[in-house]
Every structure is written in structure tokens, then in C-alpha cells.
Amino acid sequence: MSDRTEDWGLRESATFDRRTIHEIQRAADTGIYDIRGFGAKRHLPHFDDLLFLGASMSRYPLEGYREKCATDVVLGDRYASRPLHLDIPVTIAGMSFGALSANAKDALGRGASAVGTSTTTGDGGMTDEERGQSRTLVYQYLPSRYGMNPDHLRMADAIEVVLGQGAKPGGGGMLMGQKISDRVAEMRTLPAGIDQRSACRHPDWTGPDDLAIKIEELREITDWKTPVYIKVGASRTYYDVKLAVKSGADVVVLDGMQGGTAATQEVFIEHVGIPILAAIPQAVQALQEMGMHRRVQLIVSGGIRSGADVAKAMALGADAVGIGTAALIALGCNHPRWSEDYQRIGSEAGFYDDYQAGQDPAGISTQDPELAARLDPEQAGRRLANYLRVMTLEAQTIARACGKSHLHNLEPQDLVALNMEAAAMARVPLAGTEWVPGSTPG
Amino acid sequence: MKKLSLAEHSVRELNSALHDPQAMDGGTEWYVSDPDGRHALACGLNDELQVTIDGHAGYYCAGMNQHATVVVNGTVGVGVAENMMSGLVRVRGNASQSAGATGHGGLLVIEGNASARCGISMKGIDIVVGGDVGHMSAFMGQAGRLVVCGDAGEAFGDSIYEARLYVRGQVESLGADCIEKPMRDEHREELRGLLAHAGMDFDPSEFRRYGSARELYNFHVDNAGIEQGDSHE
Numbered sequence: 204m205s206d207r208t209e210d211w212g213l214r215e216s217a218t219f220d221r222r223t224i225h226e227i228q229r230a231a232d233t234g235i236y237d238i239r240g241f242g243a244k245r246h247l248p249h250f251d252d253l254l255f256l257g258a259s260m261s262r263y264p265l266e267g268y269r270e271k272c273a274t275d276v277v278l279g280d281r282y283a284s285r286p287l288h289l290d291i292p293v294t295i296a297g298m299s300f301g302a303l304s305a306n307a308k309d310a311l312g313r314g315a316s317a318v319g320t321s322t323t324t325g326d327g328g329m330t331d332e333e334r335g336q337s338r339t340l341v342y343q344y345l346p347s348r349y350g351m352n353p354d355h356l357r358m359a360d361a362i363e364v365v366l367g368q369g370a371k372p373g374g375g376g377m378l379m380g381q382k383i384s385d386r387v388a389e390m391r392t393l394p395a396g397i398d399q400r401s402a403c404r405h406p407d408w409t410g411p412d413d414l415a416i417k418i419e420e421l422r423e424i425t426d427w428k429t430p431v432y433i434k435v436g437a438s439r440t441y442y443d444v445k446l447a448v449k450s451g452a453d454v455v456v457l458d459g460m461q462g463g464t465a466a467t468q469e470v471f472i473e474h475v476g477i478p479i480l481a482a483i484p485q486a487v488q489a490l491q492e493m494g495m496h497r498r499v500q501l502i503v504s505g506g507i508r509s510g511a512d513v514a515k516a517m518a519l520g521a522d523a524v525g526i527g528t529a530a531l532i533a534l535g536c537n538h539p540r541w542s543e544d545y546q547r548i549g550s551e552a553g554f555y556d557d558y559q560a561g562q563d564p565a566g567i568s569t570q571d572p573e574l575a576a577r578l579d580p581e582q583a584g585r586r587l588a589n590y591l592r593v594m595t596l597e598a599q600t601i602a603r604a605c606g607k608s609h610l611h612n613l614e615p616q617d618l619v620a621l622n623m624e625a626a627a628m629a630r631v632p633l634a635g636t637e638w639v640p641g642s643t644p645g
Numbered sequence: 646m647k648k649l650s651l652a653e654h655s656v657r658e659l660n661s662a663l664h665d666p667q668a669m670d671g672g673t674e675w676y677v678s679d680p681d682g683r684h685a686l687a688c689g690l691n692d693e694l695q696v697t698i699d700g701h702a703g704y705y706c707a708g709m710n711q712h713a714t715v716v717v718n719g720t721v722g723v724g725v726a727e728n729m730m731s732g733l734v735r736v737r738g739n740a741s742q743s744a745g746a747t748g749h750g751g752l753l754v755i756e757g758n759a760s761a762r763c764g765i766s767m768k769g770i771d772i773v774v775g776g777d778v779g780h781m782s783a784f785m786g787q788a789g790r791l792v793v794c795g796d797a798g799e800a801f802g803d804s805i806y807e808a809r810l811y812v813r814g815q816v817e818s819l820g821a822d823c824i825e826k827p828m829r830d831e832h833r834e835e836l837r838g839l840l841a842h843a844g845m846d847f848d849p850s851e852f853r854r855y856g857s858a859r860e861l862y863n864f865h866v867d868n869a870g871i872e873q874g875d876s877h878e
Contacts, residue, residue: 348747353709392768392787397862406765407724407743420705423660424689
């Protein structure tokens, strides 16, 4: 197609390109906005725009494979008597049973547990498969309170109060009718087959003062043993983090706009929120001003793909990262082995984002029993564990090259930016200069 | 009966004891004095206890209750019996907003009035209010029954799923997708049982029934809330 149009000398509009024209035509045909899964697909300033300054004369590197470079992290020791001790700082972000199949949740638990990290429930409650396979399980406390159960609260290793999600800060979740199986409906106390909409506001508190009392209640119910996280979608991050700390959070979870979703309006995914690169320095500044950096831990997510991303996030001041989309890809999402099946439903391996439709050929974002059976939880769990190990090794490789004996010792001074946008957002110098746009004179 | 004064003991000490009643010589009856509006009283109970709080309680009193009976001789703050699973919570006075929010089971009785969002996102709890309820009550109510012996505020039952609502007095306005439904014998019988359980002496025939029109259950353009008056002029 592109060859022919170029041969004919046709010029495609940069403003009204073919995808834009297709969307206008789709909207005109249907009269309803597009809902899809995955995360933001537009180009955004990201970790790729940062580079590390490896050691040479002025810094002393550690030997690449043998010298100690620790990766463990403690989360939630501000108030909780039982903080989490994770072996690696890469956690599995909240994803619901409902959005994902039971086998997928099972596999996430297996993979995370194999490498000593945590996984997280989602909207819809805790499943036996998930609790059974997850050595360390974070229980999300969401506005919908679907499946919310005090027994599960007490069984959780941490509680994550969800205020927002990077893919849709300010919006509630969706789960389309084709994924509301009888089991999902029963867990959420909803009629089967309806298009479920989750609340975007918590039902019994408004504002940080109320949230502080809500957290006090959660701590009382769990006898002050269990760490309490607060998760926010990246938008007004500086203020949100300050208020989260004031409300009593042990841990702040910050999800950038590249974070994934199972079902959200396309316009929301692509146009609301800010990139994680721009959000982390705001969060760190807020924590530092309150004297809480490293006392209240910061977990960041939204577009983390590799050990390089992990290292960059930690150099900017995060204590750990969360992965969602990348974890699903490790399980088998968008794998070429299902290419023909993707084509049959109008997509292709590498492009599939219709998580809302429940027709996932890889058996991950579906409640169809036949499709779900395609995912072997044991095998998928091994794939995830492998991927998490690779990310950790990659991050260690970079940290050692910067002379760090612990991933937490990475610092902003180890980073430079490739362009002005990334330099301004990440608050690190443009490569080859001392210039931090927005902070120092040009 | 175990007696504990919150003038002398902390909320932590109270809840800690209530969470492990065997450690307190197996006592199941508790009398709590001097609550003075403290928050999170008797929350997360998980045994068949009888707890009386003699005075006013703050936010989230009896939150996430399971099995226990909690009686408050006073008013309560936001979110009394929120996410209750089972048991009975009785408030002798008035309740602030979000009473019984997201409750999955059990019975919440408010002998006075309840403020806004009473029964918000209710998921199986039964709530009987002797007086009025504020605006947006039973918002997104999924299951369970809400009985209002007085009046209901505006946007009653907005975006309701399958919760069943009974009101004896006036309803200021109904929320999206909430409609009045016929009151049949089975509903009067259901209501009679709820009122009796709550200790309310009202005639079921004086009540009207409300529930979901089930027209917002699927996304399509007619449900998007775009009204003619919103068009540009």
C-alpha cells in the first residue's frame, strides 16, 4: 500500500493520516467512542531518552558479574509491623481477575514468587489461584470494592488503596459484558453479561483528611501489621504524593500514562495523564521536601520494559518498579504463535490491544474457557520468572558499570538526557552539557 | 460483660481485644463507654460478639463487621458498617454519609436519619432507616435491600443495579435508570420481615418500591448521557 501511494506521488496528511481518518469514519459509523486495552501508543518522552554515564576515570566501576550488586528492597516499614522484603525491585502491578483469566493470574503469581517479588490483585477481588501461587500478594482496595472481603484483607501481605491508574487518572474501570462470566459476576455481585463500570471515586471518603481516617480503619482491621500503599495515576504528582504521605501511606505507587489497562476509552488512554518520566522527579521532590524519601517507598510503573528502564527509574529516585503490560507479554500476550488467530479477529501479533473483547488468542485477557485453557500457568510462570531475572541482571549490569553495589545507590547524577524534553522532565542535564532545562540557566 | 472506657484505653487496645476475644477470657459481651466520636471503633470484628458503644462514634464504626452485633447509643460518623459482611449494627441516633457503603451482608439499622449516599454500592446488605436518607442514596446499588421509613433525597438509586429499595415517604427525585416498580404481595412480605427484624413498627402497604430499569446495563450511544440541550447553539 505504502509503495503504491509513494509511486503515485500521493501525499498523506500529517494531521489527517490514515489512522485518524479511520477513527473519524469509525466514530461516524458507530456513534460511540472506541474502547480498548493496552496502554498509550503515541510517542512520549520516556526512559529511552536517558543514558547512563558509565564509570571511567572519575568513577570506579564494579566487576560485571561477580562483585556484589544487591537488588533487595523493603517496602512499607513506616508504620506496618510486617513490611515486605522483596528480593528484586520489580513487582507485578495490579490486574484483575475478570480482566485476566484465572490461569493468567495463576501464572503471574508463579512467576513473581519464583524470583521473590510480589504480585497484586485488581478490581474484582482475590482468587484462590492467585493467593495460592503468590508468596507475596498485594490486595487492591478500589473504589468499586468489588469482591472486597475483610478475610482477604487479613490474608494480604500489603493493601494498595487505589485512587487512580496511569492509563486513566480520573476514570473508573470497565469490564465489558463478554468478559462477565458467571464466576466474575458472582465475585463482583453483578448480573452476568452486563457492561460493568467501576466507580471512579471511593464510596466512603473524599479528600486526604478522610483518607487518613480510612487508612486508620484499615490498619485497625489488620492490627497495624500490613503495609498500606496508595496508588495514584500520574497527573498532579507533586501534590498527590504530598497528600498521600500526609494521609499515612507506607508506600506510594505512581503509575504513568504509559501504564496498561484492560478496557478504557482510547481518548482517555492517549490524552489524560503525564509520562512516568515527568512524574518521578515530582514525586521524589515531594518526598524529599517532607523528609520522607526512602522512608515512604516509591514504586513507579507505566512503560517499564527492561532492566535499563528499571535502573533509570531507580536512579531518578524510585525504590521499586511495577510492570503490567510487560508481564503479560512475557506470559505470551501478542506472541507470533497466535498470528493467524490475531488476524482472524482483525489484529496481528504485536498490535493486539482489544483486551476488552475477551477474545484473546493467547488466553490471557479472556474469560472464554477454551481460550483461557491455551495458557499453561506453569509454563507461562516460568517465562515471567525468566523475564524478571533478565531485567534484574540488566539493571545490575548498569549499576555495576556506574560503580554501585546496590541498585538503590543509582542516582540522578548517573544520568543524562538525549533531548531537551527528557532533560526538563527528568531534571537531568542534556548529554554533553550541564544544562537542565527549566532548572538552570541555558 | 467486659467493660472498657475509651477515656482510659486507646482505640487500638479496644480493637485488639475485640479481634482476639479468647485472649480476654472468652467474653462475648462488651460495653464501651466514652467513645467521644473516636474513629474506627469495633471495626473488623470477626466473632459473634455483642458490643454496645455508649455514646457517639466517629468514622467507620463497625466497619467490615462479620458475625458481631454492634449497638451504638448515639450518632455515628461517615461509613458506619461499611463493607459489612454479616451480623447486625444498630445506631440509635443519626448516621452521617455513606452508611452501609458497599456492604455485602448483615443488617444495618439506623433509627434516626441517614445522610447522603446511604447504601452506596451496596452488595447484599440490608439497611433499614427509621427516618430520612440524603441524596444519592443507593448509588450504584448492586444487591440487598434499603428500606427508608421517611423521605429520600434527590437522585435516589442513581445508576442502580439489582438492589431493591422501599420508601415510605417522598422521593425528591430518582437517579439515572432508577424507576418505581409495582409493589406485589411478595414485596410486602419481604418488607414486613425486614421491618420486624429491624424493630420498626410500620405498615408495609405504606411503602413504594424502586429498582433498576436495567437500561444502562450495556454501553451504547443512547446511554452516553448526551441530551439535546447539550448541543451547541
